[in-house]
Amino acid sequence: MNGSPASRYVSEEEANLRSVTRPPPNPFRNDNVIHTLTHHDNNDALEYGEHGLSNVDNSLEMIPLSDNKDENEESTFTYDNDNDQHDDIHKRRVPSSNAAFSGDDFHSSGTRLPQSLYQYIYPPNAPRSVQLFRPExxxxxxxxxxxxxxxxxxxxxxxxxxxxxxxxxxxxxxxxxxxxxxxxxxxxxxxxxxxxxxxxxxxxxxxxxxxxxxxxxxxxxxxxxxxSMEAVQLNSVSKESVNDAERYLETIAPESHVIGAxxxxxxxxxxxxxxxxxxxxxxxxxxxxxxxxxxxxxxxxxxxxxxxxxxxxxxxxxxxxxxxxxxxxxxxxxxxxxxxxxxxxxxxxxxxxxxxxxxxxxASTKEQCSEIWSTVCSRAVWQPMGFVYLYNVLQVGNAAWKQFLKTVLGFTSNQLNSLLIAAYVLLWMGIMAYKKFFISWSWRSVYVSTTLLNGVFSALQILLIKGITFGLSPFLFALGDDCFADFIGGIQFLPTTIMMVHLCPSGSEGASYAMFTTMSNSAYTLAAAFSTLLLGVWDVSKEAMERGELSGMVRLTALTTLIQVSGVLFVGLLPRTKEDLLGLHSDPLSGSKIGGFIFLFVTLSSVLYSLVVGVLNIVKPGWAGES
Incomplete structure (x- = not known):
C-alpha cells in the first residue's frame, strides 16, 4: 500500500461524514480509572527494525571456525489481595500514600544511597507501580x-x-x-x-x-x-579415508575425549x-x-x-x-x-x-474484537500509524554499500564488525540522549530534525565514494558517518513507540500493541525489498566496482538519500504531543470504517507476506535464488 490510496479514502470519508453530529465512543477512555489534576495519564509505546533493530544482528559478520498505596496506582494496575505466598514480599513494608509520590519514603527506607540517586531510581512523582526497580x-x-x-x-x-x-x-x-x-x-x-x-x-x-x-x-x-569446537572442526575437515579421520581424532583428542556428532x-x-x-x-x-x-x-x-x-x-x-x-x-x-x-x-x-x-x-472475545475494531477506526490511530508505515517504507537503504566497503575500500571482516559494534553503542547512546534531553520535544520536532540531519550524513557517503575524506582514513570516515546515523536512529526510535502505547485500549494492550509494532516492522521489511529492487537500476555489481566504475554507486546513494528524506513530507500526519493525539478522536473523520479497514488490511497483508516468505524458505529452500 502507498500513500495515495489512503489519502483518497480519507477525502471520500470526509465528504461522507459532514452530517455527523456526534463523535464515536472514545476507545482510549477507561471509566474505571480516576485521575486527579496532579496525577493524570501521560505518554508511551520495535523492536527498532525487530525489525529495524531486531534484524540488525543478521548483518554481524564472523569468520567461521572452519574457514539483556496510591488510589491512582490501584485504579488500573492494583495490588491484589490474593493469598499467594509470593505476595508476602509486597506486604512487608508499604509506603504511605504520600510517600508514593512525595519521596518521603527515602527517610523511612533506611537506605545508604544518596537521596538524589535514590529518587532517580525511585522517582518520587511516580506511582510505585511504575517505579521499575522496585522488587515487584x-x-x-x-x-x-x-x-x-x-x-x-x-x-x-x-x-x-x-x-x-x-x-x-x-x-x-x-x-x-x-x-x-x-x-x-x-x-x-x-x-x-x-x-x-x-x-x-x-x-x-x-x-x-x-x-x-x-x-x-x-x-x-x-x-x-x-x-564442542572439536566436533565442529571434525565435521568441517575433509577426510579421504577412515585412517585420516582416526589420525585427526588423535590430534585433537589425545586423552581419548569422546566426540559426538x-x-x-x-x-x-x-x-x-x-x-x-x-x-x-x-x-x-x-x-x-x-x-x-x-x-x-x-x-x-x-x-x-x-x-x-x-x-x-x-x-x-x-x-x-x-x-x-x-x-x-x-x-x-x-x-x-x-x-x-x-x-x-x-x-x-x-x-x-x-x-x-x-x-x-x-471481556469476551467478541467484545475485545469489537473494541479493537473501534480503536483502529479512530483517526487517532489510523492517521499516526499511517505516518509510521509510510515513513518506515521510505527508509530505503543502499543495498550495495557493504559490497562497496569490501570490494573498493578493502574493509576486512574485523573492520566491518567494528562498524557494527560502534553502531550498537551509538544506538544505545541515542536512546539515552532522547531520555535525557529530547523527551520533552514534540514528536514532529524530533522527526523533522533527525530526518534532515540523517539526510546530510547519508549524502556524505557520496564524498567517500569519490575519495573525498578530508584527510581521514576511509575507515574513520565511514565509522563517523555510520555511527552518527545510528545515533540519530536511537533518538528517533522512541517517539513512535511512546505514541503506540497510548493508542492501546485498556484490557487489550497485548493484541493492540503487537498489532501496531507488527505494522511498523513490516514497513521495514518492505523497505528492504525495495532496496534490493533498486540494485537493478544502475550497474553496482561487484564486477563494476572492481573495474572502478562507481557512477552507479553515486547515483544509487543520491537516490536512496532523497527517498529517505522524503519521509519528512508526511510528518504532518504525526501529532505533536499526546494531547494532539487524543484530540484527533473528536475529529469528524474519527470513526472512519474505511480508515480502519485500510489499517487492518495493511497489517494483516504484512503478516501474511512475512508468513509466506518464511514458509517458502522452509518448504522450498532456494526459491529466491540461493544455492
Missing part, C-alpha cells in the same frame, strides 16, 4: 535486558554455526526463517494473553512459559548434540524455531505490561518508563553482540548456547515475584 517490578526491565542479550548472543550463532556445519545458502535461509517465523504471530500471542488468563494472570504466567520454552530449547540442543540441520532448525517461539512470546508479554504501566505515569515524566526499558534492551544488545563474537571464536558454539539456555532461566525468580492483579475480569 524489576522483572520488567530485566525482561527487556534479556531480550537484548539474547538478540546479541543468537545473531553470530545463527549466522555462523550453520556455515561450520557446511549448510548450503538455502539451508541458511531456512534456519534464519524458522528462528524469526514466530515473530509473525505476535498478534496471536497478545490476543491470547488478553483473553485467556493462565493461572489467573494475563501476563506473568505467559512470560514464565515463554522464557521456559526459550531455555529448554537450548538445553535440548545441548543434550542431544555435541557443540554435531546437530543435524533439521534438528538445529527445530531448536531455533522453539527458541524463537519462546523468545517472542515473552517479549510480547513484556511489551503488554509496559503498555499497561505507561498509562499510570504522571505527565511530568511521560515516556520515562519506556525509555528506561528500551535503554536496558539496547544496552544488552550493545554488550552481547561483540562478546558473543569473542566467546564463539574462543570457546566455540557450546559456550554461546549455554548462555542462551542459562540467561532465560535466571529471570524466572524475578517473574515469579512480579506484581500483577490476579483474576481480573476479562
Amino acid at each position: 517490578n524489576i522483572a520488567v526491565p530485566a525482561c527487556y535486558l534479556l531480550v537484548g542479550l539474547l538478540q546479541g548472543l543468537s545473531g553470530p550463532f545463527t549466522n555462523v554455526y550453520p556455515l561450520d556445519l557446511n549448510a548450503s545458502e538455502a539451508q541458511q535461509a531456512t534456519i534464519s526463517s524458522l528462528k524469526s517465523l514466530p515473530s509473525t504471530f505476535k498478534l496471536a500471542f497478545g490476543f491470547l494473553s488478553d483473553n485467556v488468563p493462565l493461572a489467573g494472570y494475563r501476563r506473568k504466567s505467559y512470560m514464565l512459559v515463554g522464557w521456559a520454552v526459550t531455555s529448554l530449547s537450548m538445553v535440548v540442543l545441548l543434550t542431544f548434540s555435541d557443540l 554435531p546437530p543435524s540441520i533439521p534438528f538445529l532448525s527445530f531448536s531455533l524455531l522453539m527458541f524463537g517461539t519462546g523468545f517472542w512470546f515473552a517479549d510480547v508479554m513484556g511489551d503488554s505490561i509496559v503498555a499497561e504501566k505507561a498509562k499510570l505515569e504522571p505527565e511530568s515524566s511521560r515516556g520515562q518508563l519506556q525509555s528506561t526499558c528500551y535503554a536496558c534492551r539496547f544496552f544488552g544488545l550493545m554488550v552481547a553482540a561483540p562478546f558473543s563474537t569473542i566467546i564463539y571464536s574462543t570457546f566455540g558454539p557450546k559456550a554461546v548456547v549455554v548462555l542462551m539456555a542459562g540467561l532465560p532461566a535466571s529471570i524466572v525468580p524475578l517473574v515469579y515475584i512480579l506484581k500483577e492483579t490476579k483474576d481480573v475480569p476479562v
Whole structure:
C-alpha cells in the first residue's frame, strides 16, 4: 500500500461524514480509572527494525571456525489481595500514600544511597507501580535486558554455526526463517494473553512459559548434540579415508575425549524455531505490561518508563553482540548456547515475584474484537500509524554499500564488525540522549530534525565514494558517518513507540500493541525489498566496482538519500504531543470504517507476506535464488 490510496479514502470519508453530529465512543477512555489534576495519564509505546533493530544482528559478520498505596496506582494496575505466598514480599513494608509520590519514603527506607540517586531510581512523582526497580517490578526491565542479550548472543550463532556445519545458502535461509517465523504471530500471542488468563494472570504466567520454552530449547540442543569446537572442526575437515579421520581424532583428542556428532540441520532448525517461539512470546508479554504501566505515569515524566526499558534492551544488545563474537571464536558454539539456555532461566525468580492483579475480569472475545475494531477506526490511530508505515517504507537503504566497503575500500571482516559494534553503542547512546534531553520535544520536532540531519550524513557517503575524506582514513570516515546515523536512529526510535502505547485500549494492550509494532516492522521489511529492487537500476555489481566504475554507486546513494528524506513530507500526519493525539478522536473523520479497514488490511497483508516468505524458505529452500 502507498500513500495515495489512503489519502483518497480519507477525502471520500470526509465528504461522507459532514452530517455527523456526534463523535464515536472514545476507545482510549477507561471509566474505571480516576485521575486527579496532579496525577493524570501521560505518554508511551520495535523492536527498532525487530525489525529495524531486531534484524540488525543478521548483518554481524564472523569468520567461521572452519574457514539483556496510591488510589491512582490501584485504579488500573492494583495490588491484589490474593493469598499467594509470593505476595508476602509486597506486604512487608508499604509506603504511605504520600510517600508514593512525595519521596518521603527515602527517610523511612533506611537506605545508604544518596537521596538524589535514590529518587532517580525511585522517582518520587511516580506511582510505585511504575517505579521499575522496585522488587515487584524489576522483572520488567530485566525482561527487556534479556531480550537484548539474547538478540546479541543468537545473531553470530545463527549466522555462523550453520556455515561450520557446511549448510548450503538455502539451508541458511531456512534456519534464519524458522528462528524469526514466530515473530509473525505476535498478534496471536497478545490476543491470547488478553483473553485467556493462565493461572489467573494475563501476563506473568505467559512470560514464565515463554522464557521456559526459550531455555529448554537450548538445553535440548545441548543434550542431544555435541557443540564442542572439536566436533565442529571434525565435521568441517575433509577426510579421504577412515585412517585420516582416526589420525585427526588423535590430534585433537589425545586423552581419548569422546566426540559426538554435531546437530543435524533439521534438528538445529527445530531448536531455533522453539527458541524463537519462546523468545517472542515473552517479549510480547513484556511489551503488554509496559503498555499497561505507561498509562499510570504522571505527565511530568511521560515516556520515562519506556525509555528506561528500551535503554536496558539496547544496552544488552550493545554488550552481547561483540562478546558473543569473542566467546564463539574462543570457546566455540557450546559456550554461546549455554548462555542462551542459562540467561532465560535466571529471570524466572524475578517473574515469579512480579506484581500483577490476579483474576481480573476479562471481556469476551467478541467484545475485545469489537473494541479493537473501534480503536483502529479512530483517526487517532489510523492517521499516526499511517505516518509510521509510510515513513518506515521510505527508509530505503543502499543495498550495495557493504559490497562497496569490501570490494573498493578493502574493509576486512574485523573492520566491518567494528562498524557494527560502534553502531550498537551509538544506538544505545541515542536512546539515552532522547531520555535525557529530547523527551520533552514534540514528536514532529524530533522527526523533522533527525530526518534532515540523517539526510546530510547519508549524502556524505557520496564524498567517500569519490575519495573525498578530508584527510581521514576511509575507515574513520565511514565509522563517523555510520555511527552518527545510528545515533540519530536511537533518538528517533522512541517517539513512535511512546505514541503506540497510548493508542492501546485498556484490557487489550497485548493484541493492540503487537498489532501496531507488527505494522511498523513490516514497513521495514518492505523497505528492504525495495532496496534490493533498486540494485537493478544502475550497474553496482561487484564486477563494476572492481573495474572502478562507481557512477552507479553515486547515483544509487543520491537516490536512496532523497527517498529517505522524503519521509519528512508526511510528518504532518504525526501529532505533536499526546494531547494532539487524543484530540484527533473528536475529529469528524474519527470513526472512519474505511480508515480502519485500510489499517487492518495493511497489517494483516504484512503478516501474511512475512508468513509466506518464511514458509517458502522452509518448504522450498532456494526459491529466491540461493544455492
